[in-house]
Amino acid sequence: MKILVTGATGKLGTKVIETLLQSVPASQLAVSVRNPEKAEHFRVRGVEVRHGDFDRPETLTSAFAGIDRLLIISTDGDTETRIRQHANAVAAAQRAQVGFIAYTSLSKASESPLHLAQVHRATEEAIIQTGIPYSFLRNNWYLENEIGTIQAVQAGAPWVTSAGSGKVGWALRQDYAEAAAAVLAGNGHENTIYELSGKPMTQEELASVLGAVLGKEVPVQHVDDAAYADIMKGAGVPEFLIPFLVGIQSGIREGALEIESNDFEKLLGRPATPISKALEQIIGEISETNK
Numbered sequence: 001m002k003i004l005v006t007g008a009t010g011k012l013g014t015k016v017i018e019t020l021l022q023s024v025p026a027s028q029l030a031v032s033v034r035n036p037e038k039a040e041h042f043r044v045r046g047v048e049v050r051h052g053d054f055d056r057p058e059t060l061t062s063a064f065a066g067i068d069r070l071l072i073i074s075t076d077g078d079t080e081t082r083i084r085q086h087a088n089a090v091a092a093a094q095r096a097q098v099g100f101i102a103y104t105s106l107s108k109a110s111e112s113p114l115h116l117a118q119v120h121r122a123t124e125e126a127i128i129q130t131g132i133p134y135s136f137l138r139n140n141w142y143l144e145n146e147i148g149t150i151q152a153v154q155a156g157a158p159w160v161t162s163a164g165s166g167k168v169g170w171a172l173r174q175d176y177a178e179a180a181a182a183v184l185a186g187n188g189h190e191n192t193i194y195e196l197s198g199k200p201m202t203q204e205e206l207a208s209v210l211g212a213v214l215g216k217e218v219p220v221q222h223v224d225d226a227a228y229a230d231i232m233k234g235a236g237v238p239e240f241l242i243p244f245l246v247g248i249q250s251g252i253r254e255g256a257l258e259i260e261s262n263d264f265e266k267l268l269g270r271p272a273t274p275i276s277k278a279l280e281q282i283i284g285e286i287s288e289t290n291k
Contacts, residue, residue: 002066003184004030006052006089007073009038011144012104015177016071016184017042024185032063054085060092068099069184072123079118086123094130100190101127102135102183104176107169107195107259109138114251115244133190135183139176140169140197141257143278150210150279151286152235158221159207162228166252169197169259170206171272172281182267197259198272206275213279225250 003024007013008031020029026046033039039049052063054075064070070093075085093101106112109120120138127134153159179196183189201209204220211218223231225246232242251257264272273281 001028001068002030003028003069003071004032004050004064004067005071005073005184006032006054007075008042009033009035010073012173012177012180013073015174016073016180017047019178019181020185021045021047023181030067032060054088057088057092060089061095064093064096064098067093067096069102070098070100071102071104071180071184073104074119074123079115082119083122086119087126090123090126090130094132098132100133100135101130102137102180102189103127104180105136105138107138107140107197107257109136112251112256113254114256115247117256135189135191136193137176137180137183138193138195140171140195140259142173142176143170143198143275143282144173146170146206147282147286150282153207153210153218154214154283154286158219159203159210160221160223160228160231161203162223162225162246162249163203163252164222165202165204166255167200167202167258168206168252169200169257169261169272170275170278171196171198171264172278175264175268175272179264179267186267194263194267195259195261196263196267196272197257197261198264198275198278200258200260201275209276210279213276213283 005013005016008017030048030050031039031042032050032052034053036049036051043049050063051059053059072089075082105120106117109117124136207218207220228249229242229246232245
């Protein structure tokens with residue numbers, strides 16, 4: 001059996017490979033990356049490194065040749081670019097006659113009001129149309145996405161949100177990586193959809209746990225979307241990112257990331273890392289980075 005992970009030098013892909021290496025022989029693992037030299041640390045450990053560029057379909061066809069189980073990690077960029085890149089990867093997997101495709105999708109992708117769900121709906125549909133057995137890993141929100149806000153709180157700012165009482169199933173990137181590895185290395189995951197989510201929490205609840213971890217009160221500032229956009233702009237967030245961030249807040253308010261699911265337990269034999277422990281880990285990593 002040969003397993004391949006795309007985008008394996010990214011934050012999620014790296015953790016997936018590191019997790020797989022704990023239970024799968026390196027000779028059975030391959031990575032597909034745009035810049036193979038950046039994956040040298042995997043090559044020296046016995047992982048096969050292949051060149052695969054989502055903007056050059058011919059490289060993907062050769063990268064996926066002989067692969068039994070493939071993980072397509074969603075790319076970054078604007079919606080049109082991502083849909084095209086993902087379509088290239090899915091078509092290449094079909095040409096290469098890959099045996100199984102796992103894909104990192106988004107919570108409730110088929111019905112989510114979030115703008116970024118368009119990419120995941122299109123990709124899920126493309127995978128289904130190939131007839132190749134699949135597993136959609138519908139990841140909720142990475143807790144690491146809140147690092148900027150956590151750092152602002154550490155510096156004395158309030159927790160700012162326009163999400164109201166909407167809930168999010170935050171979880172660590174490591175939890176999502178371990179779930180993906182379990183699907184790739186395990187059996188019985190053909191034509192499955194996993195809604196991977198931590199315990200749903202409001203912004204108030206997350207800020208309260210953060211305050212307990214930091215040992216100080218964390219005030220929450222509820223604003224509307226326009227004020228949120230102004231605050232983000234004032235904080236130096238790039239202009240092009242602000243509509244995206246406002247859209248996420250709006251989507252949370254509408255329940256887009258409120259998922260009650262035990263799929264982490266199904267795949268890992270445990271729930272997602274408790275939020276207090278997860279926050280402690282992130283704060284520790286921030287401290288290490290600042291040294």
